[in-house]
Amino acid sequence: MSGGEFYRASSVQEALDLLAKYGAKAHVLAGGTDIMVKVNRRQLAPEVLVYIGECGLNYIKDLGDKVVIGGATPFAEILRSDVVKQKLPLLAEAVKHIGTPAIRNVGTIGGNLVTASPAADSSVPLLALGASVKLASKSGERVVPLEAFFKGPGETVRKPDELLVEVIIPVPDKDVKFAYHKIGRRKAGTLSVVAGAVIFKAEGGAPRGTAIARDQACYFEKCSQARVVLNAVAPTPLVAKKASALLEGSALDAELIAKVAKTAAEETSPIDDVRASAWYRRQASEGLVKSLLERIVA
Amino acid sequence: MYTLELKVNGRAYKVEVKATTTLLQVLREKLGITGPKVGCETGDCGACSVLVNGKLVKACITNALTVHGKEVLTVEGLGRPGAFHPLQLAFHEHYAAQCGFCTPGMLMAAKALLDENPKPTRDEVKEALSGNLCRCTGYVKIVDAIMAAAGEKA
Amino acid sequence: MKKRGVGLAVGLYPTGMSGGGDSSQAVVKVKPDGSVDLILTSVDIGQGCKTVLAQIAAEELGVPYDRVDVVNDDTDTGPLCFGTFASRVTFVAGNATKEAAREAKQILFSIAADKLEASPEDLEAANGKIYVKGAPERSVDIGAIAGEATFGLRKVIVGRGHYMRTPSAPDPATGKTDPFATLAWAAVQAEVEVDTDTGEVTVLRLDCAYDVGRAVNPLLVEGQIEGGAGMGVGAALMEQLYPYKSPVKFPAETFGDYVIPTAMDVPDIRTVIYECPSTNGPFGAKGIGEMTANAPAPAIVAAIHDAIGVWIDELPVTPEKVLRALQAKG
Amino acid sequence: MALNVVGQRVKRYDGLAHVAGETRFVDDVIVPGTLVVKGLRSPVPKGKIKSLDVSAAEKVPGVVAVMTHKDVPNNRYGWGGDQYVLAEDHVRYRGELIAVVAAENEDAALEAVDKMKLEIEEQEPVFDPLEAMKPGAPKVRPEGNIFMYGDSPCRKIIFGDVNEGFKKADIIVEGKYHHQGLKHAQMEPHVSLAVPEATGRLTIYTVSQAMYFHLTWVCNIVGLPMSKVRMIGGTVGGGFGAKNDVHADHIAALLALKTGRPVKWRWTREEDLLFSTFRGSWDMEFKDGVTKDGRLVARQVKSIRDSGAYTSLNAYVVDKHCFLVAGPYFIPNVYVEGYCVYTNKPPASSMRGFGITPATYAGEMQMNKIAEALGMDPWELRFKNAFREGEMTATQRVLDSVALIETMQALAGLVGKELPPHLKAMASTQKREG
Structure with missing residues (x-):
């Protein structure tokens, strides 16, 4: 193990050239919060490291109806961004719970997605918001919806010569309702046991703070653009499609909340691991989705 | 081997490293700067925390070559006897250090916080320290010290 | 739904190795200007024994x-200590x-006695002076006595304990x-919040009262109480070395797997020290x-019971255990 | 007594060194030419070593020495004297050390470990102490799975007559409790640096919490008198009981003597979490007899300690537990059995609180359940039973400087709990009525 090769890409093009040259031998290094742990633990001896931290992929752009974030943008930048705070508050909320401050300073949104952990923290808000990722290679670019990006634990549709250069996030309507929560084993610096987000556009019903009470039949007359997302409960971060479909076009009442939560839990396929049992993950999925919906209507 | 040029605590260095050498290995093994500690080597404990261009990082999982051309600040550069940083004095005054192993990293996390947010709340301090584990203190007096230093800085 | 509760637990703890027989030795050496070296091999693992023993x-x-x-770093110079535990x-x-300090002091007293005609x-000795009991104006400086003992009388001012x-x-x-030298006493109240949907527990506060006999240094005692609370x-x-009680399944390999509390997990802690002096401690x-x-821990579990009615x-x-218990309760 | 320094909040003696980052921990001692250590550890929790061939390891460039148990002058050590420096014919837990290598760098040391050829016949392990106690369970050690206190498989404490006590009780409250296995999780890993001197002496920079114990063991293992070994330590980056057992000093010492070079062994955090000593778990059964007015009249306890594969401090831990498991209360009738049971885990040993931590946990769970069963305020129940000055523990120790009542009163003041007048007026110095 003499240490392999290190390349500092000064532009995206240079990075793509290196990936084209070395293919599967190359490991893309951004913040290193995943790769360097594996190196230290002797689980990985990369032949080629391609460092993309200073190649122009650190940006957040406001394009009106969407926000695009460069693949090598650290989470701390996303957290600081006024654009994200104003237009993507769900993402801002979720990013607060990623890692710890030092990890967020270097850990990048692209790295988090490409690593493809079933527990990837950024996947939950991004799937809820219907984000896509742009993959670039020497031979061109393609945009893949995030839902189609993950294939399994540690596996994505990214080809060895491709680089995740951008995350594209549609800006939801201003009156969209959402909630996010991460269950970890402690309050910080922990992989999620289950994390979830619910988002939908509500029509009818009373605005916040008025007297539409819990005992009234209906909180909102119609939900649309609904998504229920969970992570760490399936081989990939999960969009609970059936639960989302139940919400879509429906009037939201206590009965539907219970039904959506139960359905979301049924869509999970969790496993036992060091953090929690499959039993708990399924139970907690139901409780989590229920409490997210209740928080929205409260 | 690759040549790495960096500044640590204001002084310029040039060292030879491998593609996978960590910043912590450079500091401790090549430069003899032992304030940052080896606690876990997985980025979990924070005993190796330093600032790179003013930003808090875990030196144990920072690839050294990504620090090329940058400035590193360790506890040794924070303040020295006779010219301690207010945070160091506050840590001493408030008994924020017991065994002292996490202290160098803890101080750097505190500095990173106060540089960005000079008047934090207690909860903001706790959040800023959340990547720095301490098994001795229960964090109470560490938070006390940082709150006090924040007051003094104003 | 989030529910709150409070819980109480108390306790005792024995001082010293159970069954006795554990030694510690100390040497106190007084330098010619009255400065003191305390020489031993008791280890400071963070608890602060260098501070406390220097105070004593x-x-x-x-x-x-x-x-x-x-000077506690070297078995060449330091006498026997069983160690920092118990x-x-x-x-x-x-x-x-x-005891070592007393023996060294007696050497100084034997010389000061002549000077003070007592x-x-x-x-008695205090604040760097040796003086006649009840007549503090009749005093001599410890440094002066140490100098005279060393150079005038060719004494080695060393005490052993x-x-x-x-x-x-x-x-x-x-x-x-x-089995033990003495007992110390504890009482702790915890306040928690339990999320009945997810089973998550947040400790909102811990209030602690401890009898420590005599707090040689209250600052350090508080440090022990707060650290122990964490x-x-x-x-x-959260901590669990062998999840599912099965040692071969999912052993914790990193500090990411074996989770200990962060600054965000430990609640605000209030402390009160009670002093009921032991008859035999320094x-x-x-x-x-x-x-x-x-x-x-038992205070937190009691608080959880107070919040949601399950043991x-x-x-x-x-x-997981919270959710299972809530389901079993129905 | 007027005190000048004792009782003062003086600042920490080494506080400024800590905040300057100047406190020198063992890993901060840098000696040029120091060799690094890696170990071959058992891949299985239980097995018989059929063969071990280290010849290929010795040939790896950069390797300076390889050691097996044959190179150790005295291969047995530990608080119980039953541990092996390097495994001989059997391994009893995953991670048990079998061979070690000293090399110029980590890569060479790791390559050497990879090249050691170990043939091991895996045997059926037992992990759960409750299973290990059953007749016919796989044996962790030939003499059996239960530590013997003389002729007895358990420590027994008998005070009064527990059966008579239960007869006087109005209610019986029973409970079973499990206190999990825990790690110390001290921030400073296990590390040792051994430096041979030209005079034939050996200087060891140690993280030991108990330097003289480690000095004694190292001298015994390497076969040198205390005059030839010097331990330097005294400042440790957290211990909590982790550093009472010797983890690295003896190996660094052996390899330094063998190579004539400075040798450092720093365990990785992974090794620490998986293979170092820990707080063994406890399974505890309590049966308490209580009168309607809240007096405990009988307590029966059976406790089982998971001790891992070797004795270490476990027998002591069980003793300590048994002596005080009846808690901070005067209970006239007590019966306790404490078992120290071997399993195929790393040796459990000391951790902050020893056997009292699980005793306090289970005992206080019982008190809160008793209070609930009686419909009594948990504070009142404790005041009623709290030890008074001059009363006796279950081991017939007469108590002085008793202060539970006063400590609870102090807590009540802190949390703003209004105690009823009779509890406010109560004092440990008052003789118990009845």
Whole structure:
């Protein structure tokens, strides 16, 4: 193990050239919060490291109806961004719970997605918001919806010569309702046991703070653009499609909340691991989705 | 081997490293700067925390070559006897250090916080320290010290 | 839904090795200007024994705290100490230190007695001076006496201390034994919030009262109490070496797997120290190091019961156990 | 007694060194030419070593020495004297050390470990102490799975007559509790640096919490008198009981003597979490007899300690537990059995609180359940039973400087709990009524 090769890409093009040259031998290094742990633990001896931290992929752009974030943008930048705070508050909320401050300073949104952990923290808000990722290679670019990006634990549709250069996030309507929560084993610096987000556009019903009470039949007359997302409960971060479909076009009442939560839990396929049992993950999925919906209507 | 040029605590260095050498290995093994500690080597404990261009990082999982051309600040550069940083004095005054192993990293996390947010709340301090584990203190007096230093800085 | 509750737990803790027989020794050496070296091999693992033992030596010798240096790093110079465990160092090494300081002081007193025209038994030392009891104006400087002892009288001003509790083996039939030097006492109240949907528990506060005999340094005692409380939170809620009680499945390999509390997990802690001096410790001190990690966990479990009406009899109380208990309750 | 320094909040003796980052921990001692250590550890929790061939390891460039148990002058050590420096014919836990290598760098040391050829016949392990106690369970050690206190498989404490006590009780409250296995999780890893001197002496920079114990063991293992070994330590980056057992000093010492070079062994955090000593778990059964007015009249306890594969401090831990498991209360009738049971885990040993931590946990769970069963305020129940001055523990120790009542009163003041007048007026020095 003499240490392999290190390349500092000064532009995206240079990075793509290196990936084209070395293919599967190359490991893309951004913040290193995943790769360097594996190196230290002797689980990985990369032949080629391609460092993309200073190649122009650190940006957040406001394009009106969407926000695009460069693949090598650290989470701390996303957290600081006024654009994200104003237009993507769900993402801002979720990013607060990623890692710890030092990890967020270097850990990048692209790295988090490409690593493809079933527990990837950024996947939950991004799937809820219907984000896509742009993959670039020497031979061109393609945009893949995030839902189609993950294939399994540690596996994505990214080809060895491709680089995740951008995350594209549609800006939801201003009156969209959402909630996010991460269950970890402690309050910080922990992989999620289950994390979830619910988002939908509500029509009818009373605005916040008025007297539409819990005992009234209906909180909102119609939900649309609904998504229920969970992570760490399936081989990939999960969009609970059936639960989302139940919400879509429906009037939201206590009965539907219970039904959506139960359905979301049924869509999970969790496993036992060091953090929690499959039993708990399924139970907690139901409780989590229920409490997210209740928080929205409260 | 690759040549790495960096500044640590204001002084310029040039060292030879491998593609996978960590910043912590450079500091401790090549430069003899032992304030940052080896606690876990997985980025979990924070005993190796330093600032790179003013930003808090875990030196144990920072690839050294990504620090090329940058400035590193360790506890040794924070303040020295006779010219301690207010945070160091506050840590001493408030008994924020017991065994002292996490202290160098803890101080750097505190500095990173106060540089960005000079008047934090207690909860903001706790959040800023959340990547720095301490098994001795229960964090109470560490938070006390940082709150006090924040007051003094104003 | 989030529910809150409070819970109480109390406890006791023995000072020193159970069964006795554990030694600590100390040597106190007075330099020609009255400065003091306290030499031993008691280990400071963060609890602060260098501070506490220096205080005890300073008190007994009547010199300021900053005139005592502690040399505890070397078995070539330091005499025997069994070690830093069993909440024993303040008590056992403290007693040895006090005895060593007293012996050194007696050498100084024997010289000061002539100067002050008093008997050594009538002398006291404080604030760097030796003076006649009841007549503080009749005093001499400890530094001056140390200088004269060293150069005038060619004395080596060294005191020796050794403390060891007589061993006591339990009777095989009844267990009858006198196993500890003294007991310290604890009472802790916890307040928690439980999320009944997810099973998550948040400790909102821990309030702690401890009898430590004599707090040689209240700052350090608080440090022990707060640190122990943090460890108690870990044991109560999250730490688990062998999940599912199965050692081969999912052993923790990193600090990401074996989770201990972060600054965000430990609640605000209030502390009150009660002092009921021991009859046999240095200045009445008792051991405090270990006991602080004990009462928080049962107090937290009791608070969870107060919040949601279930008893959880296995630590840690993970969200899973909370949900299972709530389901069993129906 | 007027005190000048004792009782003062003086600042930490080494506080300024800590905040300057100047406190020198063992890993901060840098000696040029120091060799690094890696170990071959058992891949299985239980097995018989059929063969071990280290010849290929010795040939790896950069390797300076390889050691097996044959190179160790005295291969047995530990608080119980039953541990092996390097495994001989059997391994009893996953991670048990079998061979070690000293090399110029980590890569060479790791390559050498990879090249050691170990043939091991895996045997059926037992992990759960409750299973290990059953007749016919796989044996962790030939002599059996239960530590013997003389002729007895358990420590027994008998005070009064527990059966008579239960007869006087109005209610019986029973409970079973599990206190999990825990790690110390001290921030400073296990590490040792051994430096041979030209005089034939050996200097060891140690993280030991108990330097003289480690000095004694190292001298015994390497076969040198205490005059030839010097331990330097005294400042440790957290211990909590982790550093009472010797983890690295003896190996660094052996390899330094063998190579004549400075040798450092720093355990990785992974090794620490998986293979170092820990707080063994406890399974505890309580049966308490209580009168209607809240007096405990009988307590029966059976406790089982998971001790891992070797004795270490476990027998002591069980003793300590048994002596005080009846808690901070005067209970006239007590019966306790404490078992120290071997399993195929790393040796459990000391951790902050020893056997009192699980005793406090289970005992206080019982008190809160008793209070609930009686419909009594948990504070009142404790005041009623709290030890008074001059009363006796279950080991017939007469108590002085008793202060539970006063400590609870102090807590009540802190939390703003209004105690009823009779509890406010109560004192440990008052003789118990009845």
